[in-house]
Amino acid sequence: MGLVEQFNEYRSKMNDQILASDSLIIKRIFNLDANAYQDGALDVKSKELIGLTCSLVLRCDDCVKYHLGKCKEVGLTSKEVNEAMGIATLIGGTIVIPHLRRAYEFWEELKNV
Amino acid sequence: MGLVEQFNEYRSKMNDQILASDSLIIKRIFNLDANAYQDGALDVKSKELIGLTCSLVLRCDDCVKYHLGKCKEVGLTSKEVNEAMGIATLIGGTIVIPHLRRAYEFWEELKNV
Amino acid sequence: MGLVEQFNEYRSKMNDQILASDSLIIKRIFNLDANAYQDGALDVKSKELIGLTCSLVLRCDDCVKYHLGKCKEVGLTSKEVNEAMGIATLIGGTIVIPHLRRAYEFWEELKNV
Amino acid sequence: MGLVEQFNEYRSKMNDQILASDSLIIKRIFNLDANAYQDGALDVKSKELIGLTCSLVLRCDDCVKYHLGKCKEVGLTSKEVNEAMGIATLIGGTIVIPHLRRAYEFWEELKNV
Amino acid sequence: MGLVEQFNEYRSKMNDQILASDSLIIKRIFNLDANAYQDGALDVKSKELIGLTCSLVLRCDDCVKYHLGKCKEVGLTSKEVNEAMGIATLIGGTIVIPHLRRAYEFWEELKNV
Amino acid sequence: MGLVEQFNEYRSKMNDQILASDSLIIKRIFNLDANAYQDGALDVKSKELIGLTCSLVLRCDDCVKYHLGKCKEVGLTSKEVNEAMGIATLIGGTIVIPHLRRAYEFWEELKNV
Numbered sequence: 001m002g003l004v005e006q007f008n009e010y011r012s013k014m015n016d017q018i019l020a021s022d023s024l025i026i027k028r029i030f031n032l033d034a035n036a037y038q039d040g041a042l043d044v045k046s047k048e049l050i051g052l053t054c055s056l057v058l059r060c061d062d063c064v065k066y067h068l069g070k071c072k073e074v075g076l077t078s079k080e081v082n083e084a085m086g087i088a089t090l091i092g093g094t095i096v097i098p099h100l101r102r103a104y105e106f107w108e109e110l111k112n113v
Numbered sequence: 114m115g116l117v118e119q120f121n122e123y124r125s126k127m128n129d130q131i132l133a134s135d136s137l138i139i140k141r142i143f144n145l146d147a148n149a150y151q152d153g154a155l156d157v158k159s160k161e162l163i164g165l166t167c168s169l170v171l172r173c174d175d176c177v178k179y180h181l182g183k184c185k186e187v188g189l190t191s192k193e194v195n196e197a198m199g200i201a202t203l204i205g206g207t208i209v210i211p212h213l214r215r216a217y218e219f220w221e222e223l224k225n226v
Numbered sequence: 227m228g229l230v231e232q233f234n235e236y237r238s239k240m241n242d243q244i245l246a247s248d249s250l251i252i253k254r255i256f257n258l259d260a261n262a263y264q265d266g267a268l269d270v271k272s273k274e275l276i277g278l279t280c281s282l283v284l285r286c287d288d289c290v291k292y293h294l295g296k297c298k299e300v301g302l303t304s305k306e307v308n309e310a311m312g313i314a315t316l317i318g319g320t321i322v323i324p325h326l327r328r329a330y331e332f333w334e335e336l337k338n339v
Numbered sequence: 340m341g342l343v344e345q346f347n348e349y350r351s352k353m354n355d356q357i358l359a360s361d362s363l364i365i366k367r368i369f370n371l372d373a374n375a376y377q378d379g380a381l382d383v384k385s386k387e388l389i390g391l392t393c394s395l396v397l398r399c400d401d402c403v404k405y406h407l408g409k410c411k412e413v414g415l416t417s418k419e420v421n422e423a424m425g426i427a428t429l430i431g432g433t434i435v436i437p438h439l440r441r442a443y444e445f446w447e448e449l450k451n452v
Numbered sequence: 453m454g455l456v457e458q459f460n461e462y463r464s465k466m467n468d469q470i471l472a473s474d475s476l477i478i479k480r481i482f483n484l485d486a487n488a489y490q491d492g493a494l495d496v497k498s499k500e501l502i503g504l505t506c507s508l509v510l511r512c513d514d515c516v517k518y519h520l521g522k523c524k525e526v527g528l529t530s531k532e533v534n535e536a537m538g539i540a541t542l543i544g545g546t547i548v549i550p551h552l553r554r555a556y557e558f559w560e561e562l563k564n565v
Numbered sequence: 566m567g568l569v570e571q572f573n574e575y576r577s578k579m580n581d582q583i584l585a586s587d588s589l590i591i592k593r594i595f596n597l598d599a600n601a602y603q604d605g606a607l608d609v610k611s612k613e614l615i616g617l618t619c620s621l622v623l624r625c626d627d628c629v630k631y632h633l634g635k636c637k638e639v640g641l642t643s644k645e646v647n648e649a650m651g652i653a654t655l656i657g658g659t660i661v662i663p664h665l666r667r668a669y670e671f672w673e674e675l676k677n678v
Contacts, residue, residue, distance in 0.1 A: 014214035021191070021217070025199035025262050028254070029429075033207050036251050036426050041418040046385055050392045050423060054430045055208070057393045057545075059625070060172070062211035063430075078586070079380040084389060086590035087375050090368075091393045091402075093509075093545025094598050095620070098627035101579035104586070127666035134643070134669070138488050138651035141480070142316075146659050149313050149477050154305040159272055163310060166276045167283045167317045168660070170432075173624070175663035176317075192267040197276060200262050203255075204280045204289075206396075206432030240440035247417070247443070251425035259433050281434070283658075285512070286398070288437035304473070312477035319622075319658025320485050321507070324514035327466035330473070353553035360530070360556070364538035364601050367593070372546050375590050394547070399511070401550035481655075488652050493644040498611055502618045502649060506656045509619045515656075531606040536615060539601050542594075543619045543628075 003109045007065050037070070044074045049084045056085060057092035059099050065106050072110050081107065116222045120178050150183070157187045162197045169198060170205035172212050178219050185223050194220065229335045233291050263296070270300045275310045282311060282325060283318035290329050298336050307333065342448045346404050376409070383413045388423045395424060395438060396431035403442050411449050420446065455561045459517050489522070496526045501536045508537060509544035511551050517558050524562050533559065568674045572630050602635070609639045614649045621650060621664060622657035629668050637675050646672065 001009075018026060037047045048070045055063035071081050085103060089096045114122075131139060150160045161183045168176035184194050198216060202209045227235075244252060263273045274296045281289035297307050311329060315322045340348075357365060376386045387409045394402035410420050424442060428435045453461075470478060489499045500522045507515035523533050537555060541548045566574075583591060602612045613635045620628035636646050650668060654661045 011214070014217060017221070018213060018217050021195050023195045023199045025203055025258060026195075026213070028258055029199075029202055029207065029210075032251060032254055032258075032429055033210075036429050041416070041422040042388070046388055046423075047426060049381070049385055050388060050426050051430070053389045053393050054396045054427060057547075058208050058396055058430070060208050060211060062214075063208055077380070082586050082588045082591075083380040084385075086588045087386060087389050088393060089545075089594055090371060090375050090590055091390070091397070091545050091547055093541075093543050093548070094594065095509075095543055095623050095625050095628055096545070097594075097598075098625060100583060100591070101576065101627075104579060104582050108582070124666065127669060130669050130673070131665060134647050136647045136651045138484060138655055139647075139665070141484055142651075142654055142659065142662075145316055145477060145480055145484075146662075149316050154303070154309040155275070159275055159310075160313060162268070162272055162276060163279045163313050164317070167279050167314060170280045170434075171283055171317070171660050173660050173663060175666075176660055190267070196267040197272075200273060200276050201280060202432075203258060203262050204277070204284070204432050204434055206428075206430050206435070208396075208430055209432070237440070240443060243447070244439060244443050247421050249421045249425045251429055252421075252439070255425075255428055255433065255436075259436075283660075284434050286434050286437060288440075289434055308473050308475045308478075312475045312481075315481055315658075316477055317658050317660055319654075319656050319661070320481065321510050321512050321515055321622075321656055322658070323481075323485075324512060326470060326478070327463065327514075330466060330470050334469070350553070353556060356560070357552060357556050360534050362534045362538045364542055364597060365534075365552070367597055368538075368541055368546065368549075371590060371593055371597075372549075397547050399547050399550060401553075402547055484655055488655050493642070493648040494614070498614055498649075499652060501607070501611055501615060502652050503656070505615045506618050506622045506653060509623055510656070529606070535606045536611075539612060539615050540619060542597060542601050543616070543623070 002112070003065075003106055004069070004113050007062070007106075008069075011062070011066070045076055048074055048076065049080075052081070053084050053088040053091075056088040056096055056099060056103065059092070059096060061099055061102050064099060064103050068103060068107050068110060072107075078107070115225070116178075116219055117182070117226050120175070120219075121182075124175070124179070158189055161187055161189065162193075165194070166197050166201040166204075169201040169209055169212060169216065172205070172209060174212055174215050177212060177216050181216060181220050181223060185220075191220070228338070229291075229332055230295070230339050233288070233332075234295075237288070237292070271302055274300055274302065275306075278307070279310050279314040279317075282314040282322060282329065285318070285322060285325050287325055287328050290325060291332050294329060294333050294336060298333075304333070341451070342445055343408070343452050346401070346445075347408075350401070350405070384415055387413055387415065388419075391420070392423050392427040392430075395427040395435055395442065398431070398435060398438050400438055400441050403438060404445050407442060407446050407449060411446075417446070454564070455558055456521070456565050459514070459558075460521075463514070463518070497528055500526055500528065501532070504533070505536050505540040505543075508540040508548055508551060508555065511544070511548060513551055513554050516551060516555050520555060520559050520562060524559075530559070567677070568630075568671055569634070569678050572627070572671075573634075576627070576631070610641055613639055613641065614645070617646070618649050618653040618656075621653040621661055621668065624657070624661060624664050626664055626667050629664060630671050633668060633672050633675060637672075643672070
């Protein structure tokens with residue numbers, strides 16, 4: 001199983017389990033999260049770039065993977081995604097580089113999905 | 114080997130190795146750590162909830178696993194643990210969610226130990 | 227004007243301004259935040275200790291001040307609050323100490339309000 | 340002197356002092372920083388939104404102020420900026436709120452500059 | 453009163469208050485902290501450079517100020533301190549720059565003490 | 566394949582891929598990174614200790630591994646490295662300990678390379 005399938009499957013399985021636990025706060029945060037990236041004053045591309053770069057500077061690999069998947073879905077190009085990740089690396093420093101490696105690897109695999 | 118055994122075994126092996134290296138500062142931090150969660154002005158349950166939620170907002174999976182194990186030991190229920198983790202997710206943001214997934218998975222496995 | 231009044235006044239003025247800006251996500255986060263610390267599976271004291279210590283390890287002075295105010299309101303003692311902050315300092319390291327200084331100062335002032 | 344002037348003056352004075360110290364690494368980082376937000380695969384608006392939100396989730400007040408000033412310069416509206424900051428608050432959690440307060444205050448003052 | 457005096461006075465006053473509160477964990481952390489930077493396998497200069505740069509990447513202004521004071525005491529030069537801070541800025545990213553400004557300002561004032 | 570080979574191989578493969586993507590900002594950051602740890606006002610040992618400890622307090626396992634490899638290369642002893650990591654653990658708190666475990670494991674393996 002590729003990186004992308006593995007990521008999606010685990011994410012989906014655990015999200016189900018978390019939502020089944022009937023934790024009201026968490027349910028509402030998940031709900032907010034689903035709505036926040038919809039078209040609004042900003043378009044979905046700008047929002048996914050925000051989601052991607054914030055995830056990168058906060059060094060959350062799974063969040064980066066999730067937003068890379070969405071970036072591809074909404075039609076962002078490799079050039080745009082790489083430029084955004086370049087800015088994030090500058091803001092967050094060389095400490096971001098190991099996460100950048102995993103991001104590039106995941107973005108490559110997304111092309112084959 | 115399950116997640117819990119794997120975690121405990123590695124943790125225990127490496128702690129032994131660290132303590133054998135004769136680093137005075139680290140030894141004293143380990144010692145402080147062992148004492149800090151004892152019954153005091155606050156009871157052990159309150160202290161483990163603090164340990165769990167601080168670990169979660171700081172996004173340290175291994176620390177979360179360790180405190181989930183202690184939470185179970187001191188008799189905290191799933192409902193209490195989930196509520197605490199809900200607050201931590203609110204404080205720390207959606208960036209905490211991937212760690213929440215692994216926390217839920219580990220808590221499930223703890224039930225079978 | 228004392229530290230406590232100054233903090234409360236600015237917080238209240240800016241919260242009003244933020245809520246008046248009609249940002250739906252932020253409104254819902256504020257709303258969630260107001261509900262999360264209510265009595266539930268965990269009592270309000272446990273929840274405020276979680277709020278306080280998570281704020282301290284994340285080194286957010288204003289969040290610490292806010293939760294210190296709530297800790298006093300719900301009847302937590304200096305001994306309990308200090309013990310909780312001790313654990314947070316151990317978890318978060320000496321980097322937490324400057325925030326601890328400001329926390330102690332604010333807690334002192336809360337006694338005179 | 341208003342918040343904006345105060346911020347700009349101190350920033351400018353200290354940048355001069357830092358660059359005068361002849362530290363090669365820092366000089367090159369400053370230079371990179373000046374170039375990174377230019378028009379490229381992404382337009383300047385998208386880049387400033389990235390700069391703003393990454394600064395907010397990393398909770399750097401001065402960085403937020405700087406990018407708010409640039410956001411205004413490149414023509415982003417209050418609605419767009421607020422939506423971006425809403426996403427950042429969701430990603431970064433309630434810990435971001437005190438920084439959001441200062442961001443709103445600064446954005447207000449920018450209108451009068 | 454200059455920046456240095458102001459910093460030292462507040463730090464000293466609040467440390468006394470914290471230690472008077474009889475919190476055992478905190479007392480022991482303070483004690484560890486006092487010992488950790490003594491001459492050992494590494495000399496005091498190397499240790500202060502570690503303290504300074506770790507404080508800078510963790511973006512703790514007061515910790516940076518404290519270690520700058522110690523750096524001067526143990527005889528580190530501006531050139532050495534600036535080079536160390538350059539590396540820290542590279543590791544931690546442009547988000548470190550506002551803290552670098554305050555560090556340079558404090559280092560300047562230390563020359564006049 | 567051992568931990569060290571695995572780390573080096575993945576790092577090298579992905580760095581090539583990142584540099585091939587022709588992202589100017591990232592290229593320049595990589596270039597800066599290569600130069601920053603050269604002999605200068607501070608010697609290479611001091612610089613590697615800074616790289617190691619900053620990586621540890623920022624809790625970046627891959628960065629820690631990289632700098633442990635360099636620490637060995639430039640001739641730092643176990644005693645020196647352990648003392649440096651002790652200070653980093655004190656500064657960063659018990660949250661650093663899981664990363665310390667992986668650091669000790671990697672340092673052990675480096676002896677056999």
